[in-house]
Amino acid sequence: MSAEAARAYFGIGEVLAQLRSEFPDVSISKIRFLESEGLVEPARSPSGYRRFRPADIERLRYILTAQRDNYLPLRVIRERLDAPDEPRPSSGRPAALTRRELLDAAGIDEESLAELEDYGLVRRNGRQYGQDALAVARAVAALSQFGVQARHLRAVKAAADRETTLIEQVVAPVLRQRGPGVRDKAASTAQEIATLSLRLHAVLVEAALAEAGLGQVRLG
Amino acid sequence: MSAEAARAYFGIGEVLAQLRSEFPDVSISKIRFLESEGLVEPARSPSGYRRFRPADIERLRYILTAQRDNYLPLRVIRERLDAPDEPRPSSGRPAALTRRELLDAAGIDEESLAELEDYGLVRRNGRQYGQDALAVARAVAALSQFGVQARHLRAVKAAADRETTLIEQVVAPVLRQRGPGVRDKAASTAQEIATLSLRLHAVLVEAALAEAGLGQVRLG
């Protein structure tokens, strides 16, 4: 190990610097707030300074990821941190929808749904559809109002498939390891890569549209 | 026009139904709140019911889009709605960065940046870099920590390029029209399509990862 390695603790400012590139909206006051809510419990120096260990930083990373990717409220995040092995309590929304419910909730018709199923955009489990199917159907319904058609949807699907494959490749070495928690770790990594790729994709499209004079508008 | 067309007004519940598919987190209380903040001003029926005209709904759509896509606070959205033609006041962040500032802010080194420029992921305007360059560099820096390499980035870039092209095609007919505000309308449409495609992409990747056992994690 080099002289720099094996730091046992980090000050709150250092923690901030480590997290900033991945979570641009983190702040010192936010970290302190998360502690006040009992979500992290860093050690303290004799003079009262917070001392974050790597495990604390991992915990912060998890919390920030859950907020950003899953829009989870802190109450729920806390529960999951506290009781990681309990089965997920049903979260209000039904996990599954019938075909009828899906059509109604998304506001699309039979033919559209059939088309989506043909393209592989929507899949069912037996006779049921999941929340993902609803999200897909809603996005497609909104897109169709702008005249976006099948070939665009196919392109999005193809890009999503390629990205999934790549993520699986990156994560594969982790999965080859043994031990408890390996799958959770792989899944967590996969999620983060997916989020970061998505952000990259969004920024690139935005920049290209701006260049074409189709950037963010200020309507009248 | 059919019997159903040419509705002059919509009740708040009908407005909600129209917006839900595109903005899943809208609610009646949110719409009422936006009115209380002076962002929309629907007419009233004699009995006090809010009566939204198409123009009011457009305005809501604009507000919700600005919140969702640009994370703008309502204060700023209100300013833009009130004074749509004023030049954008400098918004705190500098619009441009030097090369040095970009490297520091993103936490990457010279070679990485040179690579990003080679791939066309980052571009400069003269000697300056924009906020988009910073966002790209940050995302790439975070991705590299997970062992994601050049070919992944190239794939993301290619997908973003294809999507941009498709959006331009969809918007082209609008641009061919004449008249004031045509470009703004085209840009607004382009932005919405981009957002919806992004959401679709995200949902598809998420669903595929879940199927592969790499879905959202509950860490210990």
Add this chain to the structure above:
DNA sequence: TTGCTCCTCACGTCACGTGAGGTGGC
């Protein structure tokens, strides 16, 4: 001594949600 980082605590703010107690049109 001077910066610099960090601390607590009270209060403010932003964007809504909730619930009580109503009214109005088919």
Add this chain to the structure above:
DNA sequence: TTGCTCCTCACGTCACGTGAGGTGGC
């Protein structure tokens, strides 16, 4: 009369941000 949609107003909540007034280590 019965549902149903809609109304106001007060209060609550969630996730922080701000600012005053400090302390601690090189």
